[in-house]
Amino acid sequence: MQTMETAPSPFTPGYGKKPAIFGGHGQELSELREVFDTLDFGENHSVLVSGLRGAGKTSFLTTLQDAARDAGWLVISDDASAGLMSRVMDSTIPTLINEMTPGSRARLTSLGIWQFNADIEYVDRHRTVKPQLRTDLVALSAALEGSGGILITIDEVSSGKVRLRELSKFALQVSHALEDGAQIMIVFAGVKVSLDALLAEEHTTFLRRSREVEFVRLSAQETQRVFVETAGIGGRTIDDDALAKLVSLSQGYPYLVQLAGDYAWRNNSSAETISLTDATVAHDKAIRAVESRVISRVYGDLSDVDQKFLNAMAADEDRTKVADIVKRMDVSDAYVQVYKKRLVESGYVHVAGHGYVQFSMPYLGAYIRRQIAAEGAGAGSDGGWAAFPAPDLPS
Numbered sequence: 001m002q003t004m005e006t007a008p009s010p011f012t013p014g015y016g017k018k019p020a021i022f023g024g025h026g027q028e029l030s031e032l033r034e035v036f037d038t039l040d041f042g043e044n045h046s047v048l049v050s051g052l053r054g055a056g057k058t059s060f061l062t063t064l065q066d067a068a069r070d071a072g073w074l075v076i077s078d079d080a081s082a083g084l085m086s087r088v089m090d091s092t093i094p095t096l097i098n099e100m101t102p103g104s105r106a107r108l109t110s111l112g113i114w115q116f117n118a119d120i121e122y123v124d125r126h127r128t129v130k131p132q133l134r135t136d137l138v139a140l141s142a143a144l145e146g147s148g149g150i151l152i153t154i155d156e157v158s159s160g161k162v163r164l165r166e167l168s169k170f171a172l173q174v175s176h177a178l179e180d181g182a183q184i185m186i187v188f189a190g191v192k193v194s195l196d197a198l199l200a201e202e203h204t205t206f207l208r209r210s211r212e213v214e215f216v217r218l219s220a221q222e223t224q225r226v227f228v229e230t231a232g233i234g235g236r237t238i239d240d241d242a243l244a245k246l247v248s249l250s251q252g253y254p255y256l257v258q259l260a261g262d263y264a265w266r267n268n269s270s271a272e273t274i275s276l277t278d279a280t281v282a283h284d285k286a287i288r289a290v291e292s293r294v295i296s297r298v299y300g301d302l303s304d305v306d307q308k309f310l311n312a313m314a315a316d317e318d319r320t321k322v323a324d325i326v327k328r329m330d331v332s333d334a335y336v337q338v339y340k341k342r343l344v345e346s347g348y349v350h351v352a353g354h355g356y357v358q359f360s361m362p363y364l365g366a367y368i369r370r371q372i373a374a375e376g377a378g379a380g381s382d383g384g385w386a387a388f389p390a391p392d393l394p395s
Ligand SMILES: Nc1ncnc2c1ncn2[C@@H]1O[C@H](COP(=O)(O)OP(=O)(O)OP(=O)(O)O)[C@@H](O)[C@H]1O
Pocket: 012, 013, 014, 015, 016, 017, 018, 019, 021, 022, 023, 024, 051, 052, 053, 054, 055, 056, 057, 058, 059, 060, 226, 254, 255, 256, 257, 258
């Protein structure tokens, strides 16, 4: 068999790492790209991107940002953490202004919002005008003169009270700017419950008309395509049996696709093809890594009661009868229904036949079973220190 130089892996395991080949959501991407080209927004002034950890939300935002920039748009990207408004107004917008064409910048000089130097570079805000994001956005949009719009992406929306209040103020400014005719697309990303909490805030009613993009997992066909085309970018092919193994291992879960692909690639990276042996080696490594990097975080995001619900489910290998969860948790049926609804809405669990639920995320059930077993075994979790308590110090 012909061998090649050791080639760097084209797979991209890691949070926020834009994949070389973006699987799924082709229709949404092409429709949103079309808005960047035509400025014909339709219902696409606001977009809500939901999904569990590692499902591909940040990558989707990055993909949109790149497409928007290519189409001549201004891009404001941030996450929903404290200080959002001032970061955007005091740092992001001045930087954007200085990157605009001289013609566009010249159009901004007469507005009295910002001060410029002789080279029409941003110097400061005019202190006479009350700084408002709304005014900034309208001015920037007008300066583009229909050659582009403004894409705003806000990642990591979380349902903390203080954060939500700040975010809703931000949203109110954006909605005013939209009313004033600014060409804006705003995209929020987070888990479903957090986005729902955002919609329930004051000032965010305009978001109820948003386009929703839900990340569950890739179809089997898209998963195959991602493996084959990503390997192709690195100049290698994948044997059929290896491909089947990688697809079923990853279950279409984006982070796992990248991890499995990466491990398989590295196992023998100078060979022309990725073989079944490579895929088999990738199997164990990828599952262990995805547990520590993804699944433990997904589980840790949940409240105690949510965790207890999932623990009660994990007693079954396959699907679980809701009535059994009621028994195992020793609470009322109504109580279990409330938590079931929430977990289904946030994508952790899905209904699997009447009166049954099942884990949506591959390997979550197995992870919980192992955690519970480890707790039961006691030792191990503390590194064996239980047998060696610290001695009392003489006082
Ligand atoms: N559509 C996709 N096709 C293939 N791989 C993808 C896709 N989207 C994301 N990935 C890969 O999955 C991993 C996780 O992606 P990303 O960080 O975007 O997830 P996320 O939903 O933002 O996670 P979190 O909720 O923790 O922020 C990365 O390794 C990325 O390269």
